[in-house]
Amino acid sequence: MKIGYARVSTADQSLDLQLDALQAAGCERIFTEKASGAKDDRIELMRAMDTLRPGDVFAVYKLDRLARSTIKLISTISDIQKHGAEFVSLNDNIDTTTAAGKAMFGMLAVFAEFERNVIVERTNAGLAASRARGRNGGRPKTDAKKVTQALRMYDAKAATVAEITETTGVTKATLYRAIKERAAAK
Structure with missing residues (x-):
């Protein structure tokens, strides 16, 4: 089964463009949501994920409809694959049912790991710079x-x-x- 997921950030935005594209792509069931992509508790996304079975295809109009950060995107696509399903982003030409799509997903995973490592490096550098100026992190000690x-x-x-x-x-x-x-x- 091909399952679609469409999302807009606010209630006054329209889902029509995404719905038309997902229907044209052959999605038999489409879950829709009006919620920020930064939220982790998107009910309809969770419902869509719960319906996935091995051999299904999970489709979105664009990658940013699924997640706002590379790390969250990789995590969500990995969850889709754990269900035995594949992933398709219609506008971004990512289709994990193909060898090229799997390679593209692998490259995204590398970039997500790079993004995580850069964040850790920046955090550690900031803490070291603060310590060099005599400031220690953490909560102030209680008298x-x-x-x-x-x-x-x-x-x-x-x-x-x-x-x-x-x-x-x-x-x-x-x-x-x-x-x-x-x-x-x-």
Whole structure:
């Protein structure tokens, strides 16, 4: 079975162009969605993926209708292939039912890995530059005196947790973590 997926980002956009192309390509079932491509929880995309069976073909009008980043695109196409189905992008001439389409998908995968590696390199370089300027990442350390004060207030039961956090500046999570650590130390 040939399954189509059409998506536009906003409710005022039209799906007509994509639907016409998918129908002309022979899609027997088409799932439509009006949602941002950046969202990971697209209901109709998940429903379309759930219907895939070995031998099916999953078709989209253009690659950007499926995913906004190369990494997400590769992940989604890999999921399609895990179902035993193939992938076709009508406007981008990618068809994993052919040798050339599989090669193109392989090249996309290489670029996705490259994109991931570049992001990691940039992140590490930024952290190193910050450290060289004397800045350390992570959350600021909580003042031990304030935590002790918060624990005393908690033990006295004279104030609510909200009042304790407001008075001391210690977050609720830090307070509960300190209570847990104190109990474990006993």
